Structure formats: C-alpha cells, structure tokens
Amino acid sequence: MKIRMTAILLAASLTAAALSGCGNPGSQPVSSAVHSAAVSSRTASSAAESAAQELTANTAPNVCIGAEPASLDPALSTGPDTDSYCAAAFEGLYKVNAAGQVVLGQAEKAACSADKKVWTFTLRSDAEWSDGKPVKAEDFVFAWRRNARMADAEEKELFAYLKNGTAVLNGTMDVAALGVSAPNARTLKVTLNAECDFLPQMLVRPIFMPLRKDIVGKKNWDRNPNTFVCNGPMKMARWNVKSNIIYDRSNTYYHKSAVTASCLTCTLSEDDGARLSAYDNNETEFISPLPVKYYARIRERGDFLEGNAASTLCLQFSAKDTVLSDVQVRQALSLAIDRDALAVSATGMRFSAAGAFVPSGFTDAGHQNDFRKTGGTYFASSASGYEANVTHAQSLLEQAGYSDGKNLPQLTISIPISTLYETAAGAVANMWKSKLGINCKIEQLSYSAYRNACKKGNFQITMGELITAYDDPSSILEQFAVDSRLNQSGWKDSSFMKQMEKARQCSTASAERFQALHAAEKRLSETLPAVPLIFLPSMSLRDSNLNGVFTAENGITYFAYANRFSG
Secondary structure (H helix, E strand, C coil), rough: CCCCCCCCCCCCCCCCCHHCCCCCCCCCCCCCCHHHHHHHHHHCCCHHHHHCCCCCCCCCCEEEECCCCEEEEEHCCCCCCHHHHHHHHHCCEEEEEECEEEEEEEEEEEEEECCCCEEEEEEEEEEECCCCCCCCCCHHHHHHHHHCCCCCCCCHHHCCCCCCCCHHCCCCCCHHHHHHEEEEEEEEEEEEECCCCHHHHHCCCCCCCCCCCCHHHHCCCCCCCCCCCCCCCCCEEECCCCCCCEEECCCCCCCCCCCCEEEEEECCCHHHHHHHHHHCCCCCCCCCCCCCEEEEEEEECCCEEEEEEEEEEEECCCCCCCCCCCHHHHHHHHCCCHHHHHHHHCCCCCCCCCCCCCCCCCHHHHCCCCHHHHHCCCCCCCCHHHHHHHHHHHHHHHCCCCCHCCCCEEEEEEEEEEEEHHHHHHHHHHHHHHHCCCEEEEEEEEEEHHHHHHHCCCEEECEEEEECCCCCCCHHHHHCCCCCCCCCCCCHHHHHHHHHHHHCCCCCCCHHHHHHHHHHHHHHHHHHCEEEEEEEEEEEECCEEECEEEEEECCCECCCCCCEEEC
C-alpha cells in the first residue's frame, strides 16, 4: 500500500504518463525517446551495465524488509515486502528498470488503437520461464482470469479498468469475458473501458504478472524452490523457514547482464528493532520499515533514505460491530484525534497530518492543479481547532447514547507488530480516553495473525496503511471498493461505488472523471468506514557501499540491480 520515489536514489520517476501518446496498433506507440527505451531494455539499461563493470564481484546483498510471507504467489502479495519479492522473481508486460523508469518488460512492443482503449502487446521472442520454456501470451490470460476470480487475490479491483472487469468481479459475467485475449503465442490484446494513461504503471503490479497453469496447480508451488517457476530477473534458490529467502540471478532471463545482484538474501524478521540491530551489526545492508522510537536519531543519519508522502496511515472500523456501525460514534472518534500531535510529537518525526485520504502530489483534471488542493480537507488537523472538535465529539457521543463514554464497551485496535503502529495506536487510545472517557486497548498480532483477522473480519478497529500503487488518486480510493481485499472494514456503499465506476469508465484526464473521484472521496469522508491519520514517506536505511537498491513510486523496492563499490 506506497508511492513517491526516494529522491536521493532515483534519477527519474515512473513515466507512464509519457505513454499517453500511444498511437494506432502497428504504429509507434509512444514518444520516440520513451519507446526506444521501452522496446529494448538492453538500450535502457546500458548505463547501468557500464557502471556494473567497475563494481566488485561481491554482489550478494543481504536485505531485511519484513516478516516471513505466507506465499510468493503474485496474486497473494499483501504489502511492500512481498511486492518486492515478487518483483525480483516475476516480470509483467512492463517493469521498472535500473533508472527507476517504467519500460517494457516481457513485451517488446506496445501499440494502441486511436481511442486508446485497445492495447496490443507483442511479447519478446527471448522471454523465458526459469525452466527454459517460453513465456506465452496465454500465460498472461490464464493469470489474469485466475486472479480475477480468486476470492483472496490482492488488488484484483484493478481488473475493473478492463472491459467487463466490474461484471466479472461481481460475478454477473463469466471470467472469459474479461478484456484480455491471446490471438497467438506472442500477442496479447488488452481492451479497456476507457483511455488509461497509468495503464503501464498498473501492469507492473504483481496481480498482472504471468503465471503458468501447469505450475500453480502443484502443491506449495509458491513456497518450494523445486516447483517455483518464475520469469523475472531472479529465481528462488532456497527458502529457509523463519530465517531467510535466497534468490539467485536467473540464467534464463533475457537481460541477465543488467542483473548486477548475483545472489540476494532476504532475511526474515517481524521486529523492526531487531532489523535495526542486525543492520547496525553489519548483518544486513538495507532495512525497512524502521523502529519509531529511534526516528529522531535515525533521521539524522547519513544512511537514512526518505521519500515524499508515500502512504496514508488510517484506522478502519468493522462494519459488523454494533457500536461502530453508528456513524455518530465514528465521527466522534475521528474528531477526538489530534492529528497534528500524532504526526509530530507522538512519532518524533515531522510527518504530515492527514486532512483527507488522498495525499497531495497527484494532478487533477487535465493534469493541472493538485488533486488535494482542489478537493480541500475533510478532517481538521490544526491544533487551534482541536478543542472545538472535542466538544463536537462529546456532543455526538451524547446523541448516540454514550455521554462521557458511559455504556460504551471497551474498544480494541488490532495492529501488526510494528513500533510505529504501536505508538500511533497508543496515542489515539489515550486521546479517546482523556477526551471522551472511552477505554481502548491495543491488540498487537503477528503479521500472519493480523492478516487473518482482517481477512475474516475478526476485529473492531484496525490500523494500516493505504499505499499508492500507481500515480493517480484512484489508487487510494480503489482500496475501499467492494472487491478490494484492502477494504478491511467490509464497508459497502452504493453511492461510493457508483462514483468509482463512473471514474473507471471515463478517460484518464477528463474533468468528469476527477469530479467522480472527488465525489467518491467526499462520500468516504462522510460515512467514515475509516479515518485517515497521517501521511507517511517511504523510509529505509541503506549501507553506503550498496548501490542500485531503490524504492520506486509504486512502493516496490527493487533489488535486482544491487551492487557494491569496492571503496
């Protein structure tokens, strides 16, 4: 769930917008500069190859970015850590190159129709799976159809941008009607609802990566190196349970000369404090997320990397809970949160208070103005108005029958193991107690238990991040769609979905589309299945001798281009 590139690392941002010049099928599909880089990733990464020749041969970094995953099935990727693991092993029609740019990956050519609704991709003739078999267009068709009908697939709401996608997701049309087909082994045809400038960025996401039908049918294929067949720059060599996942450079990857990491060790650790200790003891060379209690000191370190506003930390309320089903209670809980204090003093960092769900940094209609500036704020964050907010919250609770918190059962905020979440949740609980008389406990769960609780709806309140997957405000709002696995609250609202579906059917930059997105965010802010708290940047520590590791605008950290300087 992140966005905004770590500026110190990247020379260029994701450039899907440049692809909006896509012409007719068979013609030059993008501007010449971008297309030349996209058609040949060898050309796009030539600078990286030259630099790699001057590096030491010792290119086997050790990184630590999260707990042990339940799966490396791209359809089941649950966050930035597993997204990164999948990006190392799999590759879609597009990829992110060593310069941080979105360029063609498994496809060597892309062309689109005059109305920009039909995209025709020609796959590379040298695209191969790790077992040497060719990557076929049918592998994409199989994966997309499979993922669209998987009950627990992550980000499957993005298929709604394809023709008949919404009907396929809600079960009113067969999955065969989804806007993807394979006329032949090397040609993939993708049909959209409307022009979509950010399609290349979306197609980088794990949910759109290809899969082999004969492989995914095998038991534990997604955890066993002996059955794990992939098509990306690296392949799984070993999975040492509760210890690490080890990747090797793939010998069948079409551009293996650009893969500077001959081997990669992903140390598995759920405790961010333990990650920091391992890093400071030279056991790992790149870590994220970071422990909150050291933020004030960490931000002064020379190896600290911080991106722009990346995600929205928020609370989600269970739609099944009797008390929290009352919108007045949810409004009161939101008003009693001092977002300014939460963003600064509670964390020790200078984060930004979230006055809405979508952070700033996204353009509005016609690629003019900022979406956030146009939409304004829905949640007060100014310290000067906090006491007035509390008075209003107390009045709302009284109207709901819970004056001074009386008769209101104890609330529980469920969080994964994270010192940031623990600190933020504790601060929120203290605000509710001191201002509204509400008792609230913090339930900290292992990541797997947390995901399971969210999946089954066994919680009252959860804390988590809305991470932007592509450069458009819809990326945040889509996470509250009925089909989204990230809609943990189980919230279903016809007015919200009507606006989201309207946006999906409109051309990317049209005023009508952005009006629908603003209306959707307004509805979300009125009904409050969730409340935004603070905007967070991507943060990591990277050893000064380690190069080529970066977190891109889509929130994914890339390791295949890792290398070390000998100095």
